[in-house]
Amino acid sequence: MTDNNKTSETVMQMPSDHPNRRSLLKMAGAGAAAFGIGAMINTAKAKPLSMTTEWDKVFPKSDKVDHEKVSFKNRYGITLVGDLYLPKDRNQGAMPALAVGGPFGAVKEQSSGLYAQTMAERGFVTLAFDPSYTGESGGEPRNVASPDINTEDFMAAVDYLGLHNTVNRERIGVIGICGWGGMALNAVAADKRVKAVVASTMYDMTRVMSKGYNDSVTLEQRTQALEQMSRQRWEDAANGTPAFQPPYNELKGGEAQFLVDYHDYYMTSRGYHPRAVNSGNAWTQTTPLSFMNMPILSYxxxxxxxxxxxxxxxxxxxxxxxxxxxxxxxxPKELLIIPGANHTDLYDQLDVIPFDRIEAFFGDALV
Structure with a gap:
């Protein structure tokens, strides 16, 4: 086990015949909107906030945990909806807890819920939640993201956990997946109540939206994207409703392999969920605006x-x-590289996600 007081870069060893799964990540909110793909106007009226009562996750329900649907408000007054998981075999005393969010464009019925349920099986109270404006959570318009508000969503989850009667508020950690890995790091840098953070298959959404993959976007391209989105605001204001990007992860042929792989997760039985932005829905076209000038990992x-x-x-x-x-x-910091794994192996592949290491990490940190 890694000593938290030492810098460590670890490579987890796996069998030589371990399958090399395809990487599937399409960065929701950057590709289409930032580089000028045409608008689509969504004129559907927003639905009132509601919470499903049936089990509609993309993973099976565990018989080792108790589950309940909960709601809470963030600092901006937006009502968030989450799934609370508690170990069935739990003591009466206050327990360590984890707030879990991500990936970007996903909902709590997907990867974050799987992480939360699995960690509840391992003795933690866990809360997987839908970020503002997405899934079952509130906020208008729908399917818009904000580096500030979505960072706040993590802090609001910590508020909720710290007030729950099963939780020791001095033993709270955070897990962020994909784009919400960056949000988690940003939240924990500011929120001193959190004692430890895991970022799995992390994306820095402000970096990729402002600079493109591998920082490849030129100043001219960035300026053109900002020009387009700035003028789109007039269109949205005139129409009284935002323009949306084309549906995510619908393939037409000729896409890069990682986009094909993304489709294989979000648009198949493996990970499809009708409320997820990435499952054939779309972000607003101006979503990247607030990400373009705000590097979330500065601190x-x-x-x-x-x-x-x-x-x-x-x-x-x-x-x-x-x-x-x-x-x-x-x-103290650690970078754990999983041999042979790609981006979305860490979304849902139970033989790849290093849950033993995550459990040990929080077991050491949340004391």
Whole structure:
């Protein structure tokens, strides 16, 4: 086990015949909107906030945990809806807890719920939640994201957990997946109540929206994207409703392999959910505006002295996000690279996600 007081870059060893799954990540909110794909006007009226009562997750329900649907408000007055998981075999005393969010464009019925349920099986009270404006959570218009408000959503989840009668509020951690990995790091840098953070297959959404993959966007391209989105605001204001990007993850042929792989997760029985932005729905066309000038990892070193665990697949096209964050973070920190794994292996592949290490990490940190 890694000592939290030491810098560590670890490679988890797996069998040589371990399958090399395809990487599937399409960054929701950046590709189409930032580079000029045409608008689609969504004139549907918003639905009132409601919470499903049936089990509609993409993963089976565990008989080792108790589950309940909950709601709470963030600092901006937006009602968030979450799934609370509690170990069935639990003591009467206050327990450690984890707030879990992500991936970007997903809902709590997908990866974050799987992480939350699995960690509840391992003795933690866990809360997977839908971010503002998405899924079952409130906020208008629908399917818009904000680096500020979505960072706040994590803090609001910590508010909820800290007031729950099963939770020891001095033993709260955070898990962020994909784009919400970056949000988690940003939230924990500011929220000193959180004792430790895990970012799995992390995406820095402000970096990729403003600079493109591998920082490839030129100043001219960035200016053109901002020009388009700025003028789109007049169109949205005139129409009284936002323009939306084309549906995500619908293939027409000729796409890059990682987009094909993304489709294989979000548009198949493996991960499809009708409320997820990435499952054939769309972000508003102006969603990237607030991300373009706001690097969310500027203060990552201020997470210290609380520990950070960054987990990424060896073959993930997004690996550079975690490597950059690891270099910028202060100790104690660990970068865990999973051999042969790609980006979305860490969404739902139980034989790839290092839950033993995550459990040990929080077991050491939330004391």
């Amino acid at each position: 990552i070193e201020e997470i210290s002295p609380r520990p950070v665990l960054l987990i990424h697949g060896e073959n993930a096209h997004s690996r550079y996000f975690s490597e950059t964050a690891y270099e910028a973070a202060a100790e």
